[in-house]
Amino acid sequence: MSKVSLPRHVHRVVSGGREYFYYQEGRGTAHAGERIRLPDDPQTPEFWNAVRQAQGTFGPTPTDTIGALIDAFEVSWQTRQRKISKGTQVHYRRYLKPARKAWGDLPARELRPRHVDALIRKIGADKPGAANNVLDALKAMVAWANGPVELLTHDPTHGVERFAKGEGHRPWTPEQLDYAEKHFTGMIRRFYFLSRYTGQRISDVVRLNPNDEDDGGFSLPQKKTGVKPWCPIFPELEAEMQSWERRPGPFLLQEDGKSMGKPFSTNQMWKAFDRERQKHAVLTGAVPHGLRANAVIRLRGAGYTALQISDMVGMSVEMVEHYCRYADRKASGQAVLRDLQERNEDKIVKRWKSGNKK
Template identity: 90%
Template sequence: MSKVSLPRHVHRVVSRGREYFYYQEGRGTPHAGERIRLPDDPQTPEFWQAVRQAQGTFGPTPTDTIGALIDAFEVSWETRQRKISRGTQAHYRRNLQPARKAWGDLPARELRPRHVDALVRKIGAEKPGAANNVLDALRALVAWATGPADRLSHDPTQGVERFAKGEGHRPWTQEQLDYAEKHFTGMVRRFYFLSRYTGQRISDVVRLNPNDEDEGGFSLSQKKTGVKPWCPIFPELEAEMATWERRPGPYLLQEHGKSIGKPFSTNQMWKAFDRERKKHPILEGAVPHGLRANAVIRLRGEGYTAMLISDMVGMSVEMVEHYCRHADRKASGQAVLRGLREQTDDTIVKRWKSGKQK
């Protein structure tokens, strides 16, 4: 069975154990278009060339353009020895769109670092994070194309610089954490506790369910990366979970509207959180991803190494250190200050009330 993500209007038919592919607009409706047979292997350039022709792009379709290179890159994901998660695929697909739009019909061999640099700078003028994502996706494309795929003989991203990292998502202040714990109710409260004490992304928190519990922790493959951390269920979260009814399915189910009782999507959970946040001015600027930072900072403060935290949260060591940098510096500075105070206390000469030295 083919696992390639097929474009719109392309459907797969299995007959007598064989796969066949067809292009047909409006299939199954009174306005169905012509049914066009496609090549058997959706992992070949010929298949995608036939799709374009069926879509109305007549004549020979170039196979050496940036657009064709991106198409071939996307097709390759399903045959990699090291699988690329669906979340990463969506990330690449989304961040290669600016390149497809800018150079889709241009020969790939003519793309140069100056072109990539110009695109990255243009995007980064307003959205440096988005520009870095585009550059990272292009580098992944180039690494594949200049490797065993042998579709490109040079690196058009060479020397192109990423924008400096911002401070990232800010952790919630202690006042915000205390306020949320005191005032949040219902599913938003559950979401808050799960996020704060597991350090997982929204896309993973909304999927957590009793089946993910594993001997005192959670074991769940992350949607974005495919990494499978083991998150301890800390006493604070355990006490909160003890108040939840035990039932099959995700811990988080919608409470209002037509979808009541159904699981949250990532976007629906964000909207529910945002509605609650708007009710409380003290939570201005607080975002769910900030709780991910709170989780790793808390663990770092308890003496765990970045490597151990990486295993527990499923975050790279680099990102753990990135989130903890402010807390580490503050803790170091406070340790120095305590040392100075202790040193000063030891050298103070105390006096009797009469004014004489002890």
């Protein structure tokens, strides 16, 4: 069996060529607790319900509930043929919590589309993006459960509609971009240039380091998706990097406090950016993810296709087109306006055959 991450106090024992699992607190110490035999397959709901019972949840625990199904789905990630990235695992766990809270003890066979629709509508009344994420996580779980594991025989998400997509994160305005390039200093300046010209998420920008450079670009598996784009190091970024010291580790290191000299976490970088943003009124509304939109719009304006941009930034073609839609419409409208102006000018200013104005 492929390796499975086991919870605390659960131990795997191999005897006679077979695997056995036990729950025992304080194993190997003078205060060892009772040794409790667990089911043989850690990929089943029965196994994880037995673990919960051993941890103190006494009494009969159903093994066919939505809560048990979510447990089984989560443990399956360790042995899937197509690996699920750590970022996606975190995403699924977060957005399956509302389902666990709403229907944790409900028998899975009794969950119906009307139940899912009611939950999605309730969440979407205030947070449509979160509602869509919950629905996506449920669909992923249901697709798995209806597969070879055969833990479900129906689709409780069938027909449940997503909320319409919003605008997404707005790109920075030309004034905001100009201000950042002229006034940002230190690590915030580095962060701005890396984000602006690679189009990567903040969680990936804080990890970029010289070892990720690959023949004129950056090649780094994205934390959220596992996708490995190849981001060209454009001349603007290359010129900025000329002054950066070459050393092991991330380009971005904290500049003060107890963590001075240590890499930024995603949250720490967000806080550092927010402190800087609060100093400058012109940056009101600007968020790091907006620079991701600026990056793809810039590339689209340079004539690259959505597929090429997807390869460079590691964003889906659909999302590239979503971010570029406004820019594309604006460019099309401006082209029409120029054409109309030229036609009007031709009507007003007639020319002789010699080319002189009449």
